[in-house]
Amino acid sequence: MAYENATLTVANREVIFIKPSKPTPRTILSLSSIDNDPENNIFMQTLYVYQSPNYNSPNTTKLDPAKVIKEALSKALTYYYPLAGKLVKHADGKLRINCNTEGVPFIEAICNCNLSSLRYLDGNDVEIAKHFGIDFPSQDEFGNQYPLVFKVIKFLCGGFIFVVGCSHAVCDGTGLSQFLRAVAELASGKAEPSVKPVWERERLVGTFTSQPLRNPESYISTYHVHELPDVGLFLTPTTDYSHECCKVDGESITRLKMSLMKESDHGESTEKKGYTTFETLAAYIWRSRARALKLSYYGEAMLTIIVGARPHLKDPLPLGYYGNTTVEACVTLTVKELNERPLLEVVKLIRKTLKEVAFSSDYMRHSINSMEMKPMKFNYESGAILTLTDARHLGMLEKVDFGWKQPVNTMPVPCDMFGISGVWSIMAPSNLDPSMRASGGAKVYVCLPSATMPKFKEDMKALTRIQKRSSL
Numbered sequence: 001m002a003y004e005n006a007t008l009t010v011a012n013r014e015v016i017f018i019k020p021s022k023p024t025p026r027t028i029l030s031l032s033s034i035d036n037d038p039e040n041n042i043f044m045q046t047l048y049v050y051q052s053p054n055y056n057s058p059n060t061t062k063l064d065p066a067k068v069i070k071e072a073l074s075k076a077l078t079y080y081y082p083l084a085g086k087l088v089k090h091a092d093g094k095l096r097i098n099c100n101t102e103g104v105p106f107i108e109a110i111c112n113c114n115l116s117s118l119r120y121l122d123g124n125d126v127e128i129a130k131h132f133g134i135d136f137p138s139q140d141e142f143g144n145q146y147p148l149v150f151k152v153i154k155f156l157c158g159g160f161i162f163v164v165g166c167s168h169a170v171c172d173g174t175g176l177s178q179f180l181r182a183v184a185e186l187a188s189g190k191a192e193p194s195v196k197p198v199w200e201r202e203r204l205v206g207t208f209t210s211q212p213l214r215n216p217e218s219y220i221s222t223y224h225v226h227e228l229p230d231v232g233l234f235l236t237p238t239t240d241y242s243h244e245c246c247k248v249d250g251e252s253i254t255r256l257k258m259s260l261m262k263e264s265d266h267g268e269s270t271e272k273k274g275y276t277t278f279e280t281l282a283a284y285i286w287r288s289r290a291r292a293l294k295l296s297y298y299g300e301a302m303l304t305i306i307v308g309a310r311p312h313l314k315d316p317l318p319l320g321y322y323g324n325t326t327v328e329a330c331v332t333l334t335v336k337e338l339n340e341r342p343l344l345e346v347v348k349l350i351r352k353t354l355k356e357v358a359f360s361s362d363y364m365r366h367s368i369n370s371m372e373m374k375p376m377k378f379n380y381e382s383g384a385i386l387t388l389t390d391a392r393h394l395g396m397l398e399k400v401d402f403g404w405k406q407p408v409n410t411m412p413v414p415c416d417m418f419g420i421s422g423v424w425s426i427m428a429p430s431n432l433d434p435s436m437r438a439s440g441g442a443k444v445y446v447c448l449p450s451a452t453m454p455k456f457k458e459d460m461k462a463l464t465r466i467q468k469r470s471s472l
Helices: 065-079 115-121 126-132 173-187 222-227 250-263 277-293 335-340 343-358 361-370 434-438 450-465
Strands: 010-012 016-018 027-030 043-050 086-089 095-099 104-111 148-154 160-167 241-248 300-308 326-334 385-390 409-412 423-427 442-449
Touching: 016 065, 043 115, 065 104, 065 148, 065 160, 065 173, 115 126, 115 409, 126 241, 160 173, 241 450, 250 277, 250 343, 250 450, 277 300, 277 335, 277 343, 277 385, 277 423, 277 442, 277 450, 300 335, 300 343, 326 335, 326 343, 326 361, 409 423, 409 442, 442 450
Parallel strands: 104 148, 300 385, 385 423
Antiparallel strands: 010 104, 016 104, 027 095, 043 160, 043 409, 086 095, 148 160, 241 442, 300 326, 423 442
């Protein structure tokens, strides 16, 4: 039976708190400069979809996924005990973890349909995922935040959805994936996680600098984006947003890369290696978004790319570090340039920013130092800024097996974190689409004012019509 929004119900049970299975230290832990970046003080939610045991192993038919995950979580919190505490803002404005072992809020729920009727959330109807988000308050009555919240939603077919809510101030996608792998390992019967967690947030505490971070490839300071003129503002302010998942097959990505290679100067040695999927898709998505929003040609548009710092630090982080390790690299063009320049030039600019600027240890350290400045808010409401993350290599579909084999799908729970900009994500195709995975395809999760979404989707569909020798 196909999904019908009017008949879908999710019944939540009473929230319980999962505590560490053994005594843990009661202490207060400081966070890094990256953790304390105001841009990271958000509550992110990701859901994982698991088929019923009939599709996987008959040995799991009588197991309760909520019970299995609760027990494994309790064991994992013995190692990751800060996640069982509270995030508290202190007098100096900094967040710290109060390790009080209060526990992780855990929600059990029942949904009145089969997962197959929802196509395992692998369709284009992203809005349906809002039904499964965590609606438990992410903070208590004193304003202190829960670092972590779990939810398990069981379906009539025996399948389930596992939802993880996590404060970005505590860990990024890489750190969260490490923790979830530990929970999965303990659920499978292992005595301890294969990777032991390391706190040591002092390693990424910056030194105050009066000089704002400047990206040589940008016209403006990374930390002065609020000064962008509002001429880029979408003409009709709205609260009506749409979330979509745009699937891009590997063949279309390859054709796009080939068309760019035909236009490039093969005399440059760096160009002979070809362009990455991220560089190519980022440029195409950025331009298509600006066109859909009809940003003013006289305004500026910024692409903010989330870059991992781990491989580029002079002092390597220890294995097991699960704090935030990302900084931002920014590329800025006028909207006129973004629209009229050949796509190849935009791709080259992104590549140059990443390889010559962002992928350097000096840039990483200067980025961290800049976070100790007085925080300045990004002008997301102007519509001029797009923040793009690449989650394809986090192992989100390969390493979170609680005994029901790998999840068949994963996705961010739709939310309007930064108004019309949002945080757009490039993710790997679901396990239900082996041809997409084998060909190197990708899913792009986007958020736009509803009135502008058709134009953006039209541009994304145009990717399938690109010929190898076409000019973009």
